[in-house]
Amino acid sequence: MTYARYPSLQGRVVFISGGSSGIGAELVRAFAQQGSRVAFCGTKADGGQALIEELSAAGVPAPWYTACDVRDVAAYQALLQRVMAEVGPVRVLINNAGRDDRHAMEDVTPEFWDERIALNLKHHFFAIQAVAPAMTAAGGGSIINMGSVSWMRGRPNLVGYTTAKAGILGLTRTLARELGGRNIRVNALVPGAIVTERQNALHRDPVADQAFLDAQCLKIRLDPGHVARPTLFLAADDSNGITGQHVLVDAGIAQQSVIS
Numbered sequence: 001m002t003y004a005r006y007p008s009l010q011g012r013v014v015f016i017s018g019g020s021s022g023i024g025a026e027l028v029r030a031f032a033q034q035g036s037r038v039a040f041c042g043t044k045a046d047g048g049q050a051l052i053e054e055l056s057a058a059g060v061p062a063p064w065y066t067a068c069d070v071r072d073v074a075a076y077q078a079l080l081q082r083v084m085a086e087v088g089p090v091r092v093l094i095n096n097a098g099r100d101d102r103h104a105m106e107d108v109t110p111e112f113w114d115e116r117i118a119l120n121l122k123h124h125f126f127a128i129q130a131v132a133p134a135m136t137a138a139g140g141g142s143i144i145n146m147g148s149v150s151w152m153r154g155r156p157n158l159v160g161y162t163t164a165k166a167g168i169l170g171l172t173r174t175l176a177r178e179l180g181g182r183n184i185r186v187n188a189l190v191p192g193a194i195v196t197e198r199q200n201a202l203h204r205d206p207v208a209d210q211a212f213l214d215a216q217c218l219k220i221r222l223d224p225g226h227v228a229r230p231t232l233f234l235a236a237d238d239s240n241g242i243t244g245q246h247v248l249v250d251a252g253i254a255q256q257s258v259i260s
Contacts, residue, residue: 003229006236010035013088014235015080017070017127018097019063020047022196023146026224027094028063029055030232036092038063039083041070070097070123071115080130089134091141092235095124098146098164102157116160121167128175132184140183142235145172147190147246149254169246176244185243187234191227192216192250217252 014031018024019040031038032055040063042048048065056062064087068079084090098120103112124145135141147169151162168188176186193199193212213219227249233239234247248254 004232006034006232006238008237009232009235011037012091013037013039014092014094015083015090015131016040016094016096017123018042020044020051022198023191023194023224023227024096025051026228027096027231030228032060032063034232037087039087040065041068041079043067043069071118073123073126076123077126077130080127084131084134089138090131091135091138093127093131093141093143094146094231095127095144096146097123100148100150100158100161103160104157105159108160113160117164120161120164121171124168124171132179132182135184136182143175143184143186144231144234145186145188147188149190149192149248149250152254172246173244180243185240187243188246189227189231189234190246190248190250192222192248192253194222194224194227196224212253215253217255220251222249222251
């Protein structure tokens with residue numbers, strides 16, 4: 001298929017957290033192919049190398065990468081300052097890093113709870129805090145927070161994750177109001193059941209596939225490309241009248257929770 005190109009993304013600095021695998025890696029590819037100046041982070045020192053080599057071999061300008069633990073707020077904000085100094089003011093921020101590790105309610109400790117919130121919600125806010133001044137000075141921009149339909153569906157054994165992801169809606173709506181006067185848009189992109197390498201390794205089997213298809217309106221398994229394409233739209237000037245929104249990319253699976 002041939003998909004849209006967005007001239008406004010050409011040369012624009014885009015930062016993506018958790019960009020070395022899964023949905024994040026597809027986001028890096030998608031923005032690099034649009035001609036954006038992409039910077040991203042992951043957890044491993046060499047975690048971005050394969051993706052950088054892949055894009056370079058395809059004739060796409062190599063993105064900027066470094067490793068960082070987004071739970072360490074001071075280190076993460078310092079990384080973002082370095083990106084802005086070396087690459088340029090971030091005009092598109094995609095808060096993507098997170099993990100949906102399963103956990104029973106009885107096993108949750110205060111330390112584990114705090115770690116889940118830090119990994120799946122806290123860094124969103126502090127990344128926005130770090131980039132907003134330069135984004136404002138550059139004329140504005142687009143911030144996209146990655147949510148999840150899991151909290152809408154009340155998925156069990158994920159209470160730390162689903163609580164954090166539900167919080168992204170409040171964060172998004174509040175900061176859309178707070179930053180709108182600076183021409184900064186803030187939206188949430190909310191994936192459903194996305195087939196990634198991690199999901200294939202840990203959770204995917206024919207029974208699970210069929211359960212997702214039965215619950216969805218659209219009878220297709222979603223992949224990271226389904227998430228990347230609407231993210232490009234929310235980042236581009238084509239969507240410059242959209243802010244404070246919660247955009248679901250879930251093949252209609254959350255509909256089941258509404259009608260059941």
